[in-house]
Amino acid sequence: MSAPCLAATVEQFGDASQLRVHEVPAPQPRAGQIVVQVAAAAINPIDVRRRSGYGRKLFGLMGAARLPLVLGSDFAGTICAVGPGVTGWREGDAVFGAKPPSRQGTHATHVALDAAHVLAQPAGIAPAQLATLPYNFLTVCRALAGAGITRDSVLGRKVLLHGASGGLGLIAIALLKQLGAHVTAVAGERGLAACGAAGADLVLDRRRHPLESLPRQFTATLNFAHWDDDAQLVSRLAPGAVGHATTVHPLLAQIDRYGIAGGALAALYCKRRSAAATPRGTRYAWTVFRPDRDALNWLAEYAVMIPAAPTLQAFRLIHVAAAHHYVEQRCAGRAVLLPSPL
């Protein structure tokens, strides 16, 4: 590693002015790990929220909230060091993947992570594009599993997707179509075309077609938009439905507010009450991102057919604050950091 290692660090929880880019010690691979020189790293909504302190109590249990904190989960880059016990990878291999929440994330020129969390880059897709996939893809896979969605359970059946035009939503549309589902995508006006392009069978503007106006006919529902809409979404499930999953549940916020024990109890109560409103026998899940080998293998298979992010806005690492502003403004598409050395 001859080039200096740089990282965007959060010095204090707060607004984007708390971000600093500076030189950091070169990461060393532990057993089972590799070090990747990062060509591109996505900035997901969770990064911006973690910067302001969201989730700090639960992430703190994993050592992922200690300051200074380097954010970022997913990346594409090149292996520059291989730790003891790693087989199948060598220096120079082009890879992409996602790292579990940590205080040494991917918004840096170099990142160490478990070799089990990476895949070989497929040919013909730019690193910036690949970097936007793993975190969203793995989260969508967990949401599908949580809702009990499989080819057998949704083939030819109707699935309702709320927040369909976002990073998760567009991937979910593509995967649900692969599984043979009939997909109804609910989105804001500016995201309607992207949902259609991703393959949704029916695209509804959420202002013209509020959730409560939709028939109670869905085999599964997925909420990637807002917790306030969860009960309404669940009420659209048909009797005998498979399940519902939400990524916008209040687990982290409850724990931030009431502490680990009190927050976990409050969240459990809230989840049980919501689950009780689902039709009998229906699964009800609060999705939490976690890297998973089966889902990564699925990503390897499908990376080449997942629709590209409708807009990809690239920022140099030194402009990380501007990249956070871009995500905060909820612009369409994805912000990507290109952490080449200064």
Ligand SMILES: NC(=O)c1ccc[n+]([C@@H]2O[C@H](COP(=O)([O-])OP(=O)(O)OC[C@H]3O[C@@H](n4cnc5c(N)ncnc54)[C@H](OP(=O)(O)O)[C@@H]3O)[C@@H](O)[C@H]2O)c1
């Ligand atoms: N639990 C987890 O582990 C986990 C993992 C990944 C993501 N998430 C969360 O899941 C959500 C979706 O992620 P993403 O990456 O797809 O986000 P995104 O790219 O920002 O997309 C969010 C989508 O939800 C819609 N939306 C946002 N606020 C809404 C509201 N109040 N009412 C109706 N629609 C609304 C947006 O539509 P418009 O653009 O038209 O407003 C957009 O289609 C985010 O909140 C993210 O933090 C959670």
